[in-house]
Amino acid sequence: MKSEQAIKSKLEEILGLKPGAAELETPPDKAMGDYAFPCFKLAKQFRKAPNLIAAELAEKLSESGLSAQAAGGYVNFRLDRTAFAKDVLEAYEQAGASYGASSEGQGRAVCVDYSSINIAKPFHIGHFRTTVIGHSLCRIYAKLGYKPVGINHLGDYGTQFGKLIVAYKRYGDRDAIEQNPMIELMKIYVRFHEEAEKDKSLEDEAREWFRKIEDGDEEAQSLFEWFKDMTLREVKRVYDDLDIEFDYYTGESFYNDKMAPVIGELREKGLLELNDGASVVDLAEYNMPPCLILKADGASLYATRDLAAAIYRKETFDFAKSLYVVAYQQDLHFKQVFKVLELIGREWAKDMEHVSFGMVSLEDAALSTRKGNVVLLVDVMKKAVEKAMAIIEEKSPGLADKETAARRVGVGALVFDTLSSNRIKDISFSWDRALNFDGETGPYCQYTHARACSVLAKAEWFPNRNAAFDKRADCHPPLHESPNNTVGADGNLPVKTDIGDNLSDDEAFELLRLIEEFPGAIKEAARKNEPFIITRFALDIAKAFNKFYYEHRIMDDDESIRTARLRLTAATRGVLAEALRLIGLYAPEKM
RNA sequence: GCGCCUGUAGCUCAGUCGGAUAGAGCAACGGCCUUCUAAGCCGUGGGCCAGGGGUUCGAAUCCCUUCAGGCGCGCCA
Numbered sequence: 001m002k003s004e005q006a007i008k009s010k011l012e013e014i015l016g017l018k019p020g021a022a023e024l025e026t027p028p029d030k031a032m033g034d035y036a037f038p039c040f041k042l043a044k045q046f047r048k049a050p051n052l053i054a055a056e057l058a059e060k061l062s063e064s065g066l067s068a069q070a071a072g073g074y075v076n077f078r079l080d081r082t083a084f085a086k087d088v089l090e091a092y093e094q095a096g097a098s099y100g101a102s103s104e105g106q107g108r109a110v111c112v113d114y115s116s117i118n119i120a121k122p123f124h125i126g127h128f129r130t131t132v133i134g135h136s137l138c139r140i141y142a143k144l145g146y147k148p149v150g151i152n153h154l155g156d157y158g159t160q161f162g163k164l165i166v167a168y169k170r171y172g173d174r175d176a177i178e179q180n181p182m183i184e185l186m187k188i189y190v191r192f193h194e195e196a197e198k199d200k201s202l203e204d205e206a207r208e209w210f211r212k213i214e215d216g217d218e219e220a221q222s223l224f225e226w227f228k229d230m231t232l233r234e235v236k237r238v239y240d241d242l243d244i245e246f247d248y249y250t251g252e253s254f255y256n257d258k259m260a261p262v263i264g265e266l267r268e269k270g271l272l273e274l275n276d277g278a279s280v281v282d283l284a285e286y287n288m289p290p291c292l293i294l295k296a297d298g299a300s301l302y303a304t305r306d307l308a309a310a311i312y313r314k315e316t317f318d319f320a321k322s323l324y325v326v327a328y329q330q331d332l333h334f335k336q337v338f339k340v341l342e343l344i345g346r347e348w349a350k351d352m353e354h355v356s357f358g359m360v361s362l363e364d365a366a367l368s369t370r371k372g373n374v375v376l377l378v379d380v381m382k383k384a385v386e387k388a389m390a391i392i393e394e395k396s397p398g399l400a401d402k403e404t405a406a407r408r409v410g411v412g413a414l415v416f417d418t419l420s421s422n423r424i425k426d427i428s429f430s431w432d433r434a435l436n437f438d439g440e441t442g443p444y445c446q447y448t449h450a451r452a453c454s455v456l457a458k459a460e461w462f463p464n465r466n467a468a469f470d471k472r473a474d475c476h477p478p479l480h481e482s483p484n485n486t487v488g489a490d491g492n493l494p495v496k497t498d499i500g501d502n503l504s505d506d507e508a509f510e511l512l513r514l515i516e517e518f519p520g521a522i523k524e525a526a527r528k529n530e531p532f533i534i535t536r537f538a539l540d541i542a543k544a545f546n547k548f549y550y551e552h553r554i555m556d557d558d559e560s561i562r563t564a565r566l567r568l569t570a571a572t573r574g575v576l577a578e579a580l581r582l583i584g585l586y587a588p589e590k591m
Numbered sequence: 592g593c594g595c596c597u598g599u600a601g602c603u604c605a606g607u608c609g610g611a612u613a614g615a616g617c618a619a620c621g622g623c624c625u626u627c628u629a630a631g632c633c634g635u636g637g638g639c640c641a642g643g644g645g646u647u648c649g650a651a652u653c654c655c656u657u658c659a660g661g662c663g664c665g666c667c668a
Contacts, residue, residue, distance in 0.1 A: 392630095453628095
């Protein structure tokens with residue numbers, strides 16, 4: 001029996017079930033078989049004990065040449081591993097760069113609103129989650145044939161900037177701020193809040209300055225632009241290290257002149273009602289508090305801006321999906337916004353999704369810029385890279401371009417750590433965990449990749465070995481830049497060798513099974529908007545490879561064994577590199 | 592008060608559509624480098640799946656309920 005699908009079809013045929021009805025499971029112990037079919041549900045239908053059904057089924061299946069065995073109420077199957085190995089490797093080698101890719105997106109846009117930093121606020125570890133989740137989703141959707149549109153919805157609007165100007169004019173030192181913008185701006189911002197406790201007039205002053213920004217006052221405007229420039233300059237360094245590029249930096253202020261139509265439409269459709277002077281959309285019918293659209297003084301609010309932004313994005317990109325990678329504190333806000341869109345007849349409201357995630361806390365205290373209780377991302381990155389460098393100096397002193405390797409491994413550890421549990425879970429930031437390079441970590445996966453590369457290099461099997469490759473020898477590029485189905489760029493290596501039963505051992509089989517599962521894992525990650533599925537996959541395949549590597553000598557003296565194992569190594573390496581790329585990690589060739 | 596989310600090993604977390612004996616990593620302890628990278632591999636110990644009821648042949652998983660924690664609930668974003 002070659003594949004899971006073939007087993008299912010046969011079962012359905014014998015039992016007279018409709019296609020797709022038979023579900024297979026994986027037995028708890030490999031010795032039992034590769035797939036299992038539980039017969040308990042059939043007991044009622046056939047009025048027979050499950051173990052009897054299993055026994056009869058196993059007999060019938062065996063008659064038709066399958067390796068089926070009854071065990072209690074289960075029928076266990078063993079695959080024809082030789083044929084399976086051939087199928088999986090050929091599928092991979094044929095697809096090459098596009099293995100796991102699909103065209104289901106048909107080039108349609110998926111808007112991903114993520115990272116969305118605040119101007120003049122430091123990039124702290126709390127922002128890291130939205131940044132890496134959003135980035136990974138962009139790559140996953142691109143893999144499935146969508147066109148991701150990465151939007152950094154800047155927090156560039158609000159009285160906070162009035163406060164900052166007041167703080168700057170009172171306590172700011174231009175040179176100090178130029179030297180170390182985010183830290184210094186944070187300091188004066190914190191000081192503003194301390195002083196404002198004592199002197200309420202500061203708040204009024206701040207509101208006045210904010211009004212001046214909006215009115216286009218020259219001094220206010222230029223100060224604001226200065227804050228914005230410094231923030232973007234600093235944050236782009238972080239994005240460079242993470243290999244992130246945004247398509248748009250259209251922030252909140254971008255929608256200032258785009259809210260009138262939607263407000264008008266709400267009013268026209270009779271959805272807007274006055275309540276204590278404010279204009280709201282009542283959502284009691286949907287078990288939600290009212291959605292505030294306009295303040296009593298007529299000013300717009302957060303929701304107003306998001307409604308305008310949603311409509312703008314639909315009109316501009318005609319998205320298939322529009323995602324908001326924002327912490328779960330805003331669950332209600334997005335529910336309200338989506339509902340209001342539905343109420344004004346935007347049927348595409350169903351295509352919007354709040355990709356919410358848990359809070360990041362610091363030693364049991366919430367992160368708060370205002371209180372100055374932050375861990376800056378640049379500091380964490382710096383420490384991680386230093387640690388990676390120290391390990392490289394110790395273990396691979398001869399490595400070329402150690403700086404790049406250290407940066408990729410150090411940053412990779414942080415990204416991987418952030419993507420290594422379900423989005424919804426809260427995270428308590430821990431230096432120990434973030435800087436751990438052992439066990440289920442990014443460096444572990446990267447190390448495994450480098451190990452595989454090392455074997456392939458030794459066999460002179462490295463894909464695409466050429467001058468360009470040598471220049472970037474520190475770090476392997478994504479799979480799509482380096483299709484490794486071109487095994488033997490030297491042109492003298494056999495690709496279509498007969499695998500025979502050289503890959504029928506448990507360790508090779510586990511790897512083949514994972515390679516086969518990769519395309520499904522990508523789809524599931526997209527369906528759930530959960531990059532963690534890919535993180536888990538990367539760990540699984542890395543573990544399986546290390547086990548394989550330990551149990552079997554890849555560079556065996558026997559040529560047919562060696563070739564088969566090298567093909568498996570090449571495929572594993574390619575899939576692992578691609579999995580890492582999908583969650584935003586580089587896969588170094590050496591480390 | 593109301594709503595949403597979370598609760599699995601000392602710690603951090605997996606656990607698919609309800610399936611066989613609940614799995615990893617960290618930390619602790621003990622093994623494995625003259626063979627392809629030891630950032631690795633193997634082993635040992637560690638569990639009332641928060642508690643209680645129910646549905647089911649079968650529940651960590653579904654339903655009800657209690658408890659604990661987090662978040663949100665009109666003029667911030």
